[in-house]
Amino acid sequence: MRVYMKFFSAVYALAVYAFIFLPVAVLVVFSLQSTAFPIPPFTGPSSRWYEAVLNDPRLTSALFNSLAVAIISSLVAVALGFLSAWGFARFTLPGSAVMRGLITLPLTVSYLIIGMGLLVIFNMAGVPKNLLAAGVGHVVINLPLCFAIIYSQMGDHQINIERAARDLGATEAKVLWLVTLPMLWPAIFASLFLSMTFSWDEFVISFLLTRFDTTLPVEIWNLLRSGLNPKTNAVGSLVFAVSVVAAIIFELILLRRRPA
Amino acid sequence: MLVTPALLWTLLFFVAPFVAMALLSLNFQAEGGMTVANYSQFFTNPSYYRAMVNSLQVTGMVTLISVLLAYPFAWILAEQIPPRLQRLALLLAILPFWTSYVVRSYSWLLVLAQNGVVNDALLRTGLVTEPLQLANTRAATIIGFVHFFVMLLTLTIFASLKQLNPSYRKAAADLGAGPIRSFLYVILPLTLPGVVVGAFLTFVLAIGDYITPQILGGNNELLMPQLIMMQIGRRGDFPLASALALILMAVVTIAYIACARWLKIERT
Amino acid sequence: MTEALVEMKNISHNFGRVGVLHDVSLTINPGSYTVLLGPSGSGKTTLLSILGGFLVPRKGSVLIRGQNCTAMAPARRPTATVFQDYALFPHMSVGNNVGFGLRMKGVIKSERNRLAQEALAIVGLSDAFRKKPHQLSGGQRQRVALARALVIKPAVLLLDEPLGALDLKLRRQMQDELKTIQKQVGTAFVHVTHDQEEAMALADHCVVMNQGRIEDEGTPERVYARPATRFTAAFMGxxxxxxxxxxxxxxxxxxxxxxxxxxxxxxxxxxxxxxxxxxxxxxxxxxxxxxxxxxxxxxxxxxxxxxxxxxxxxxxxxxxxxxxxxxxxxxxxxxxxxxxxxxxxxxxxxxxxx
Structure with a gap:
């Protein structure tokens, strides 16, 4: 009985792993294809499609656009999220439950609908489609996340430590800089990282709100119109590699700091 | 005030767009005209509500299959793998999370294409003589979704299995329950709330997603997000698109209320 | 001399390289209240886990009613445990919690409910049958855990620091009740604690443990007044x-x-x-x-x-x-x-x- 259980568990787990890894493996393997179609048989390995990606000015500029949008929108989202979390934790505001609910509400709405709403009012206000508009959209989706993460880490404990600091003669600025920020650093870093990931990977808002200069996911989408293409494999593999490296760095920085 | 910037941002770029969409969907005129034509169009035009039916069917299937696949997997990770390897096993299980969303769907297209890996393998082994039509079907959409949500649900179910107090298991064993009854009577009911939350998340994220059905399902049948995008893109019919978006949101809200109510009942 | 109910012979156990029990032998008589007393890390809880079947010792044997149970699963051995955190199933009513062991034995529902009700009456919670565990106080939960273990009529009932989560006053009150219930049902109890006052109040047989060995055992009066070792003397007061x-x-x-x-x-x-x-x-x-x-x-x-x-x-x-x-x-x-x-x-x- 126990032996059968072990056996079936192993088979099942391997099958699920195979399912999970199948598309990634196919993506990476055929990015090394030397012929023009990313389909069997495998003809590589060759780096020609990676060279094609790096020599494609549209893709490289989209990459930088994506990075810029991700970094700037995440910094704005974290700053706004931190300020509001701090405000809610320190002061009892009238209707604070309602306001907290309002700030976290966008979490429950699909990106498509948020993007569409922004498109509608930007149209009405005559705001042109561009990266800035997409960045605004990314702040809308990431702000509630940053707020929720940072707010959940602000307990009475933190408030008391701040009080102690003020009691010992620290000015507001010094309390913020020397006490509050260092204490909340893990939550702030985590929300910054998550925001950047979501912004980096976000498609539909950027798709709706940008026109000529656009982000990498949208540019990849444009590539898809040409059908199956090893170049898409190569750019996808690159994005995957960068994300995995970023995730490992995140893991090392954040989780190693925590006492076991 | 510290809270003001975030509140203003939310009001300006989240609430205001909603109000705008709501007004637009009612064809609201400054002079006072208003109509529910866009909504009645949804209920009367079969090709519109068909998209909603498709969306519900696909999302329901995706949620069900993902839970059924992920639960045993999470259970194996949490119980059959030595603790020191669990972290690694879990990290591996969610590694493909880190592929970009668009790329993930594209990868499935590679796998399922007419001359893709799966058909190639099937033809070589002689299981089929003609390549199967796998891409551009509802099944492809479901596979693409399930791939993503199996990872998500494995994470949430693994967490709820791990959070379970080990003494429940010990107590069940002590009172004479074997592994199967211990699972059925104790472990499963206690992890069910975690499963429901994960399933709700799956439902919400899947029903609002445009990319997966667009890339993998093709245009043979439309899901709601595709229908909405079509109104915006090809036809520029913002009022109708707004109405459809709000209807989609209403469905998600209903799912949310059902889920919250079930959890509340479960807790008392 | 009555025949021993439980005999643990030459038990040794280690977690990794750390030895937690060194050649421990212990005899438990029918109807006795045995208390395993010692500081944390003394091996008392490990010894109880071995008796309950949650751990199989590296060396030594466990005999219950003369039957070798050393490697028998907890489900099959005639012991029942009251866990430190009670481990009441939160999704089941109190009645179903108490009836769980009987259900696993295949006892029909009406009989199960009757016996569960009876066990609840013994611990003074006759009216809690339909409640959920989270509606009870700490002391009440502890009684439900006791009833759940008692109802399957174990040969030995094991209590793992059962009063640890209660405040001092309630703990003293529950001590009196535990002793009364034990005398009433006549089941042998084995109770683990680090509180020497609790040990003296409850035990017929007090076993003092330190660093994986039994330092001293006997009646609490003897162990207190005439401790065999310096450690016992210091630990008992x-x-x-x-x-x-x-x-x-x-x-x-x-x-x-x-x-x-x-x-x-x-x-x-x-x-x-x-x-x-x-x-x-x-x-x-x-x-x-x-x-x-x-x-x-x-x-x-x-x-x-x-x-x-x-x-x-x-x-x-x-x-x-x-x-x-x-x-x-x-x-x-x-x-x-x-x-x-x-x-x-x-x-x-x-x-x-x-």
């Missing part, structure tokens, strides 16, 4: 410890030399051996009478009022830094700075091998 050595052995009497004089005592020890004399605070007197042996004079350094008695600390005049600890009736008039004559009756001197 504070004492004044006077170092000395055996000057001579005459028949069953020995003469012990200390810094405070020589004392003839009925005890066994080898000539020349280093020993410690221990005096419990309630035996330490500050005014001598005709039967007392004295330890010179001392100056009172602290008087702590503790309700029914006063705890007095006095520093020896002859040996700087040596403290005498006495517990005297509250009405005695002693203040800091007084010179006193610490003394005790010769039969209250406890000889501990070093």
């Amino acid at each position: 504070e004492s004044t410890l006077i170092p000395g050595d055996v000057a001579s052995v005459t028949g069953n009497a020995i003469l012990i030399n200390t810094a405070f004089g020589s004392f003839p005592i009925i005890a066994e020890a080898a000539e020349g051996a280093a020993v410690t004399l221990a005096v419990r605070p309630e035996h330490m007197r500050l005014i001598r009478d005709s039967r007392s042996v004295t330890f010179g004079t001392a100056q009172v350094t602290a008087v702590i009022f503790q309700g029914s008695f006063k705890r007095v600390l006095a520093e020896s005049n002859s040996r700087v830094g040596f403290m005498f600890i006495a517990r005297i009736p509250a009405e005695h008039d002693v203040s800091v700075g007084d010179t006193v004559t610490p003394c005790c009756h010769i039969e209250d001197l406890i000889v501990l091998a070093k």
